[in-house]
Structures are given as C-alpha cells and as structure tokens.
C-alpha cells in the first residue's frame with residue numbers, strides 16, 4: 001500500500017496540465033481524459049494535483065506497483081521547474 005494519484009474522470013476536462021506537470025511522466029491523455037498510465041512512475045507528491053484547476057486529482061492509499069526510483073535519474077529538474085512556473089503563472 002502507498003499513496004498514489006487517482007483521477008476523477010467526471011471532473012477531468014482533458015486540459016493536459018497534469019500530464020505536463022508530472023516530472024516522472026506517469027500520466028497520459030487518452031480519449032480526452034487524463035489517466036495514470038504508469039503507476040510505478042507516480043511518486044505521490046502531487047505536482048499534478050497542484051496544477052489541476054478542476055480538483056480532479058487526489059491521492060489515495062491503495063495497493064500499487066512500487067515506485068520506480070530509477071526514474072529520478074531521468075528527470076531534467078530545471079525544465080520541470082520551468083513548466084511548473086508556467087502553469088502557476090497561468091493559473
């Protein structure tokens with residue numbers, strides 16, 4: 001069990017901000033809705049929650065694949081912070 005995101009499909013409008021804000025590329029847009037496609041990439045820190053203006057994302061405690069820590073080596077944190085800043089300014 002661990003904390004991991006869940007997306008309310010009824011509230012999601014498919015803006016894609018969460019997908020862009022996720023530093024570990026855990027989310028995708030599919031059929032106009034955000035989806036947690038790679039739960040092993042979800043760190044549970046909630047960058048996606050911060051940018052969702054529709055309150056469509058929350059954390060829940062459930063059984064999930066363990067977090068893949070190796071993904072942290074692949075993140076360009078400078079670009080990630082630029083993206084977050086862009087979203088917060090637009091917010």
Ligand code: SF4
Nearest residue numbers: 012013015016018052
């Ligand atoms: S930011 Fe919110 S509304 Fe936009 S795609 Fe993600 S879950 Fe849907």
